[in-house]
Amino acid sequence: MVDIPGPRLDVDTAEYLRVNGIRAVCLFGKNVESQAQLRQLCTELREIMGEEALIAIDHEGGAIVRPTFWPAPPSAMSLGQAGDLQLTEDVSAAAGRQLRSVGINWNFAPVLDVNVNPDNPVIAERSFGASPDLVAQQGAAALRGLKRAGVAGCVKHFPGHGDTHQDSHRALPRVGKSRAELETLELAPFKACLTDAPAVMTAHILYDALDAEHPATLSRPILTGLLRDEWHYGGVIITDSMGMQAIDAHYGRGEAAVLSLSAGADMVMALGRREVQEATLKAVQEALEAGLEVQDKLERLSDLARRFPAKVEQNKQAQEDEKLFGEAWARGLTFVGNPQSVAVGQPLLLVAQAKAQRENVSEASVEAQTLADELAEWYAVKLHAYDDPSALNWAELRAQAEREGRLLLLITAHRHRQTALAGATPDLHLALYNPYTAQDVQSPAVQSFGFRPLARAAVWAWLRGS
The missing domain is CATH 3.20.20.300 (Glycoside hydrolase, family 3, N-terminal domain)
Structure with missing residues (x-):
């Protein structure tokens, strides 16, 4: 071959x-x-x-x-x-x-x-x-x-x-x-x-x-x-x-x-x-x-x-298969630490990796701006995109979120666990790719086991409580 x-x-x-x-x-x-x-x-x-x-x-x-x-x-x-x-x-x-x-x-x-x-x-x-x-x-x-x-x-x-x-x-x-x-x-x-x-x-x-x-x-x-x-x-x-x-x-x-x-x-x-x-x-x-x-x-x-x-x-x-996939992604969502949905209209401070590269057999993941754009349909989103997770200052991010009345939301969409996130303190963590990242971030989390559009749609629907 x-x-x-x-x-x-x-x-x-x-x-x-x-x-x-x-x-x-x-x-x-x-x-x-x-x-x-x-x-x-x-x-x-x-x-x-x-x-x-x-x-x-x-x-x-x-x-x-x-x-x-x-x-x-x-x-x-x-x-x-x-x-x-x-x-x-x-x-x-x-x-x-x-x-x-x-x-x-x-x-x-x-x-x-x-x-x-x-x-x-x-x-x-x-x-x-x-x-x-x-x-x-x-x-x-x-x-x-x-x-x-x-x-x-x-x-x-x-x-x-x-x-x-x-x-x-x-x-x-x-x-x-x-x-x-x-x-x-x-x-x-x-x-x-x-x-x-x-x-x-x-x-x-x-x-x-x-x-x-x-x-x-x-x-x-x-x-x-x-x-x-x-x-x-x-x-x-x-x-x-x-x-x-x-x-x-x-x-x-x-x-x-x-x-x-x-x-x-x-x-x-x-x-x-x-x-x-x-x-x-x-x-x-x-x-x-x-x-x-x-x-x-x-x-x-x-x-x-x-x-x-x-x-x-x-x-x-x-068409029926696309509907099946959407339902299947939603049924696979898994919850760690009793995460709560977020009311539509809530201001968010979104922390996400700016760009995730393709790695070996895996295709490139979703970029931070795409996540922000999609969430902006229901929420007032301010994006904090990072390249290096070790450079994130969670105390400053927490202070900014509280000052601006925003929920501090971390979305991870990378293949490998990032140990630099071990000190992360978001209000909510959405793990869209490597599910084991939820073990590194000590916050309520949703694991979707994937970042594809239908997977994201399932997570957004849960987030809105629908």
């Missing part, structure tokens, strides 16, 4: 895919402009790659969606908090219908990581929660929904990325838990969902109890010994992006590709510059000539593509 440069299939890229017999592409934000454009791109990709084309995307919900022109489904943790398996299935089916409407047939979701580490820099609200049973039940519901819509799901990040303090995009995390500990937490949701999972994505993480030498993506004891032999999994195993630093900084691209295929992976996600894709192709070709057996891998991939063809199917339920 490769990625491609832009929103249109240029002649050079089309020829590259055709000549090398590449039948799988992963799409990102750089490939997305509009629904019509995305549908055209997928149609052209299918024409080049053939009937068994696999066109994939990360469409988890929350912060992890690439086409921002669609209403965003709730994040996994929002659905986990709502606690309604039928709702999760219906939301996932609606997300699948979005993908089918442009011809995407493989969604890299749901996330089955059990997020038990509040400082996890990459999972957080992408996880359904901190209970393996909850994650397993919600994950199974999400898989059922995607299947209903005719889209292949892919559980990730096997064997589990929920209890790490490092991001495998930037480093090679290590988990030192015993096999028994892994069985009861990280491994449990994957084992429970394998029967219904068309595909599994590997994690670039070292698990000492399973294989102290190689990360899971390159580990034969994990991919073949555990997943195939012990658990008898017969679906597709795909690596996470081999361009992540956990792999790229420790192995050559070609070397890593061959190691992963030899370990038991069916497909290598060779993302990045053309030269690293070509290095992967060259190494795999040499391994094939040296006797690497892949017929079973090809059969599994063909079966996946035949079961979930990359054909366009018009979404006739788009």
Whole structure:
């Protein structure tokens, strides 16, 4: 599987895919402009790659969606908090219908990581929660929904990325838990969902109890010994992006590709510059000539593509699905410390981060001015936008709020916890992104587990008491 440069299939890229017999592409934000454009791109990709084309995307919900022109489904943790398996299935089916409407047939979701580490820099609200049973039940519901819509799901990040303090995009995390500990937490949701999972994505993480030498993506004891032999999994195993630093900084691209295929992976996600894709192709070709057996891998991939063809199917339920997403975001709202709604017309002193950047897999969050503009429909808002949270003077902000008769409102909409906010003293805290920020700010809080427009609409409705 490769990625491609832009929103249109240029002649050079089309020829590259055709000549090398590449039948799988992963799409990102750089490939997305509009629904019509995305549908055209997928149609052209299918024409080049053939009937068994696999066109994939990360469409988890929350912060992890690439086409921002669609209403965003709730994040996994929002659905986990709502606690309604039928709702999760219906939301996932609606997300699948979005993908089918442009011809995407493989969604890299749901996330089955059990997020038990509040400082996890990459999972957080992408996880359904901190209970393996909850994650397993919600994950199974999400898989059922995607299947209903005719889209292949892919559980990730096997064997589990929920209890790490490092991001495998930037480093090679290590988990030192015993096999028994892994069985009861990280491994449990994957084992429970394998029967219904068309595909599994590997994690670039070292698990000492399973294989102290190689990360899971390159580990034969994990991919073949555990997943195939012990658990008898017969679906597709795909690596996470081999361009992540956990792999790229420790192995050559070609070397890593061959190691992963030899370990038991069916497909290598060779993302990045053309030269690293070509290095992967060259190494795999040499391994094939040296006797690497892949017929079973090809059969599994063909079966996946035949079961979930990359054909366009018009979404006739788009309006109903948008309403469903809005209701689901509202049902996921969670309250800490008995927060109270605010009367319409109340003057507010809004404290929010001026601009939140895009980070790795997550899209850019909402800016402070947007929050102020939206709240100004119901409240008299004065905005205090900050760049560095450590520079905030809460005593001065409190004095200003009291002097001007304003309610002191903090809105956080950033991916990572900001320990500099530990001394914050707002009257009310709205945590629109990382829910664990509510642990840092000792004030009544509302957690929405996402910052998308429908999530904000749900929070604003609660704020007004409606």
